[in-house]
Amino acid sequence: MxxxxxxxxxxxxxxxLLSLAACGGGGGGSGGFLPTGTTAGTGSGTTGGGNSGTTAAAKLNGIAATGAAFAGAKVTVVDQRGVTVCTTETDAKGAYECTLPADTKAPLVVTAARDDLTLYSTTASATGGNVNVTPLTTIIVSRLSPDGNPASLAGAIATKPDTVTDSTVKQQVAELVAALKPLLTLLGDAVDPISGAFTADGSGHDRLLDSISVSVRPDGAGANIEITVKAVPTSEDAAPLSISFRSDATLPALPQSVATATLAPAGASLAVASLFDRLTQCFALPLSKRVTAANDSTAVTGGPDQVIATECRTLFVNDNPASYLSNGSTVGRDINNQGAFAGLFRPGATGVKYDRGEHQFFRANGDQVLSYRTTDGTGAVQNQTIVARDVGGTFKLIGNQYNYSVSVAPTVQDRDFVSAPAYNYLSVSYDVSIPNRKDGQGNAIFTKAVVTAPNGASYTYKPGAGNANLVVDKPDGNSASTSLLRLAAGFRDTSKSGSPADFESSYFLSPQLSDEQLRQLPEQGAFKVEFFHVDTNKANVVQTHRMITRVPTIAEARQLxxxxxxxxxxxxxxxxxxxxxxxxxxxxxxxxxxxxxxxxxxxxxxxxxxxxxxxxxxxxxxxxxxxxxxxxxxxxxxxxxxxxxxxxxxxxxxxxxxxxxxxxxxxxxxxxxxxxxxxxxxxxxxxxxxxxxxxxxx
Structure with a gap:
């Protein structure tokens, strides 16, 4: 022992998890979704059997963007032989350029990878030209790949180059255009997603990318694809406008109601980027310039009134940090280092950089949920979200204006029994994190919280001894000692019978959801949380929290x-x-x-x-x-x-x-x-x- x-x-x-969220800037340019001649940049129209015979150096270029410029991404170009013929990096505007070797053999697969996200594109020619890399081109590559996995196309063309030809690419573009027609009409976008010229500045074709979220999830037999329109919902828990389909199935059309959707205005992504640039500028200031502090080396406590720098105060609605409220926290720092933007009051946060801001979805009042990345002086990275308001074209921080803290995260879990690997399993869950708040005497203030999922099912969360968060109740009324609502699980060893729920004490939905049921769960699903107080004189409080994306299926999780x-x-x-x-x-x-x-x-x-x-x-x-x-x-x-x-x-x-x-x-x-x-x-x-x-x- x-x-x-x-x-x-x-x-x-x-x-x-391959999940592609479209957001950022873009703009106009030449080219159309349905070109009458060869696709732009394909030279003489080679159909996948090699070069056109030219001896001139071929230049391949394009824009990598998710709406926001996909800056700092590693671009790799692989030809029919499986040879990497170019490796470069996108610039601050998402642009890249490659000079192809003379012996490059078409077709080509282009990838742009950054952190945990990879975008894909393809071309049937090795004579150069424009090849963009976006969530839309990733859909096209997925549908061309024999197993739906965009990463598989490079291997597929080695043995079957006619998988990617001018005609197969044009067909996929045409089908995608037909599905997106209501949105394209609304935005006036006619740019070919692969070969058309555009700029990541929030206008033109890039505004289309800004207005949708795309997910492509391979599952071994194909890929589950979803396109969700980022429009202002009619209510906090309203279902979004979206379509979902398999990579090998006919594309359904977006609903015609898209034509009246309220979308982010042109150039909104630049305003988002500006907000995070301004946050970086605020935290670049010494501590004593940001807040009331005697020096720059000792952390202080305080509230919104102690924020003194104009660069910091103007980040918030009404240029006043007191306007900000998120999950019960206001701007400040207490002796326990708690508070919204507590880093303003700490010297260790000086120099923190904010970037990769993207609009994820609207709230019913028009406020926007933005994702972003922070990087501190040690290189530590955090991915987070925040609520901001568009005030005359300038984004200001407002928070979700909720009094209680809740986060709901789609979760994929890999459990490794180190000394008993036959029991290793994958599970997918909603992690409903509700801090077990205490009063001044250390007593819990909630008796319970009732959580209603997007499909209408309700679950009860209660305080549990030793747990910082409320934990879910099992059907028998006993505490499960976890905030994870496990929807499904499967053994790593697919030949093993039974279920992990047979021996795990944690909460598993019974019956568990099938992969098809999981696939039907919506992107941007909304959870409703109702709080019940120990003090029965206090009215129940209801909050709605929307996710960015759904949980993966078990088959999708196996590919991770x-x-x-x-x-x-x-x-x-x-x-x-x-x-x-x-x-x-x-x-x-x-x-x-x-x-x-x-x-x-x-x-x-x-x-x-x-x-x-x-x-x-x-x-x-x-x-x-x-x-x-x-x-x-x-x-x-x-x-x-x-x-x-x-x-x-x-x-x-x-x-x-x-x-x-x-x-x-x-x-x-x-x-x-x-x-x-x-x-x-x-x-x-x-x-x-x-x-x-x-x-x-x-």
Whole structure:
């Protein structure tokens, strides 16, 4: 049995969900969706059998954009032979240019990859010209690929080059145009998505990209594709305008009601980019210039009135930080480092950069939910969202104006039983995170929260001992000790019978949803949360929270790449197998107990492959000696590959911690049986990789 004082060394990995959100800038240009001659840039109209015989250097160029310029993306061009004939990078406007070698053999596949998102395009010619790379061209590549996976097309053309010809590409363009016709008519867009010229400035064709969200999800047999129009909804929980289809099926048309949709105005993406540029400028100021502070090196507490810099105050509606409210938080910082934009009051946040801002969807009042990325001085990255308001063409921060904190994230989880790999499984969930708020005496203020999903099903969440968040109730009324509402699960080993729900105590929907039912869940689905107070004199509060994207199906989840433990870390977890848990000895003053999740020699505990969101949190789960369950979480830098966790008590009956010399440490007999890393994609999809010490029995 492994017992520990100061160290319990043990990592995460996360994955990639191909979800493409169109947003940003764009603009006009020549070309049409249905060219009468050869596609622009295809020279003599080669149909996939090689070059036209020219000896002049062929220039391939285009724009990579999701609406917003896909800046800093790695562009790769692969020809029919499987040879990479060009590698370059997009500039700040999403533009790229390649000089193709003389022996380049058509057709070509072009990819633009950045972090956990890859866009695809193709051309039937090797004579150069314009080849854009966008979510729309990714749909075309998916529909040309034999298995629906855009990443498969490069391999397919090696053995069957006539997969990509002038005629096959034009046919796919024509079908896509027909499906989008109501929106194209509304926007007056007639630019060929692959060969047409446009600029990522929020006008013309780029405004079309700004006005839609596209997801392409391979599942091994094809791909599930959805196009959602980013229009102002009639109510907070109204279903969005969208179409969904399989990669090998006939494209349905967008509803005619799109013609009257209220969309973001031309150039809105530039205004979004400007907002995050202004945020960067605010945080570039020294602490004492941002807020009332005696110096630039000591954090301070305060509220919105202590924000003094014009560059910072003008970020908010009415140029007043007091107008901002989000999930119960106002602008400020308390002694616990809590508050909206608490970084304004901390020297460590100086120099934080904000970028990659994209409009994701509207709220019913016209406010917009924007996604963005922050990068701090250590290189740590966070993907987040915020609510802003268009005030005369300038975006100002307003928040969701809700009093209580809620986040709903589509979640994909890979559970790894390190000493019993036959039980490894994937599950897909909604993570409904509702902090267990306390009053001044440490008592919970909610008796429960009733959560209504987009399909109308309701679930009850209640306070749970040792849990920082409310946890979902099982049908029998017992607490599930998790905020995850697991919709479906499947073993990694597809030949294994039964279900993970047979041996897991966590909540699983019963019956679980099939992949077809999961596929029918909407993008931008809205959850309604009703809060019930301990103080019955307080009226119930109802809030609506919309997601950016849906959960993946199990088949889609099987296509995702997950990081893994380092070999050293995996061996250390295997060493716990006899006890099936890491158990702490009684701490002493010289050996206070904490979790040191690193391989022997203070080496890395986990690795993260290219294309996967990097973990930004590490959580340990276990129980006290009196069987009270708990979870302890620590944020980690996206560049980190190891972590330390200190004990954190939730009060009440939670006794897994004790205090030595004023420090909270793990109590003797406390056990840990799950180590989990989490990451969040730009689409706010939560990726969980959990490593369990247990050996299940069913």
């Amino acid at each position: 492994l017992r520990t004082h100061p160290k319990s060394r043990i990592a995460l990995s996360t994955a990639l 790449k997950f990081a893994d433990l380092t070999a050293g870390m995996r061996n250390e977890i295997k060493g716990i197998a006899p006890a099936q848990a890491l158990v702490f000895d009684a701490p002493t003053a010289n050996e206070p107990s904490l979790v040191d999740f690193s391989a022997e020699g203070d080496l890395d505990a986990w690795t993260v492959p290219d294309g996967a969101p990097a973990p930004t949190a590490f959580t340990v789960y276990g129980a006290s000696s009196s069987s009270v369950q708990f979870e302890d979480k620590v944020d980690v830098a996206s560049s980190a590959r190891k972590a330390k966790v200190y004990c954190s008590s939730e009060g009440g009956t939670d006794n897994h911690c004790t205090t030595i010399n004023g420090n909270s440490v793990y109590n003797g007999g406390t056990s840990i049986n799950l180590f989990q890393l989490s990451a969040t994609s730009a689409q706010q999809v939560l990726f969980l990789k959990g490593f369990s010490t247990r050996i299940p029995a069913n």
